[in-house]
Amino acid sequence: MAMTGVLRPGHVQIRVLDLEESVHFYGDVMGLVETGRDSDGRVYFKCWDERDHHSLVLRESDQAGIDFFGFKVLDNTSLEQLEVRLKEHGVDTTRMPAGDLLETGERVRFDLPSGHVMELYAEKTAVGNGLPSMNPSPWNQASENGIAPVRLDHMLLYGPNIAENKKIFEDILDFFLVERVLSEGGDAEVALWLSCSHKVHDIAFVEHPEPGKLHHISFLMDSWEKVLRAGDIMSMNQVAVDIGPTRHGITRGCTIYAWDPSGNRFETFMGGYHPYPDYETITWTWDSFPQGLDYPQRKLHETFLTVVT
Numbered sequence: 001m002a003m004t005g006v007l008r009p010g011h012v013q014i015r016v017l018d019l020e021e022s023v024h025f026y027g028d029v030m031g032l033v034e035t036g037r038d039s040d041g042r043v044y045f046k047c048w049d050e051r052d053h054h055s056l057v058l059r060e061s062d063q064a065g066i067d068f069f070g071f072k073v074l075d076n077t078s079l080e081q082l083e084v085r086l087k088e089h090g091v092d093t094t095r096m097p098a099g100d101l102l103e104t105g106e107r108v109r110f111d112l113p114s115g116h117v118m119e120l121y122a123e124k125t126a127v128g129n130g131l132p133s134m135n136p137s138p139w140n141q142a143s144e145n146g147i148a149p150v151r152l153d154h155m156l157l158y159g160p161n162i163a164e165n166k167k168i169f170e171d172i173l174d175f176f177l178v179e180r181v182l183s184e185g186g187d188a189e190v191a192l193w194l195s196c197s198h199k200v201h202d203i204a205f206v207e208h209p210e211p212g213k214l215h216h217i218s219f220l221m222d223s224w225e226k227v228l229r230a231g232d233i234m235s236m237n238q239v240a241v242d243i244g245p246t247r248h249g250i251t252r253g254c255t256i257y258a259w260d261p262s263g264n265r266f267e268t269f270m271g272g273y274h275p276y277p278d279y280e281t282i283t284w285t286w287d288s289f290p291q292g293l294d295y296p297q298r299k300l301h302e303t304f305l306t307v308v309t
């Protein structure tokens, strides 16, 4: 599939309660690579196989949750075109200055109807994955440290007005709807899985009365064995596990949900399938949501619907 316009989730800034405890967690237990600290005290990380400077930014606060997330677009021409399209559709945008996030160019920022702050950007310094671009080996020491996911994969966000979010993603940003869950009466969509790529989702939303909530940030693992190994490492480090290891019916992803020390949920994930934009959307009825969430157990875990930051 030709990749133009919006490419991928590129960064997410989350709030953590104790910065140094979280730096230990994301650096040593998750096994992300620390790439910088800024004058605001924020700490930057990337997954070992990512090439750009960072994908996760931690900010210390007295309340956990998500500050904002950004998608990388192909180039500055795409950024300008998407900014114009957002404005034409009545979405107010502001430009965050280059350098406000370390090693990152200007970001076009806007509010989603669900209460989340989203950004698009075209430039972030490519620091590489530690492997040479000529004759690389398949892995290196950084891939063997802690859980060591290969990349930030997607986010699931909770908030109101997700039907309005869907319009922005489909009509302006050229995402397509891969899967959805219908309400009990079947007349509304209560959950959406959207892709801008060949991935089974790049972002997902669940309808929820409180705006701007984080359900989980998902990190991609190479294999099911590595998801199970992630579970071993969680237990060795007394990490609080929510659900799994199991498989979602929705997206077919194989998963563990767990919580970071601040209560932000994360997912170690692999699998799923590879949709194209011409595929028919997969629909789940409300009574099948339990197997959508946890296919083997067919269980709509209470925490899935209630615990968000």
Ligand code: M3P
Pocket: 156, 218, 248, 250, 251, 252, 253, 267, 269, 289, 292, 293, 294
């Ligand atoms: C994911 C995923 C539900 C499935 C969630 C799926 C809520 O988080 O990564 O595929 O049923």
Ligand code: FE
Pocket: 154, 156, 216, 218, 267, 269
């Ligand atoms: Fe997920």
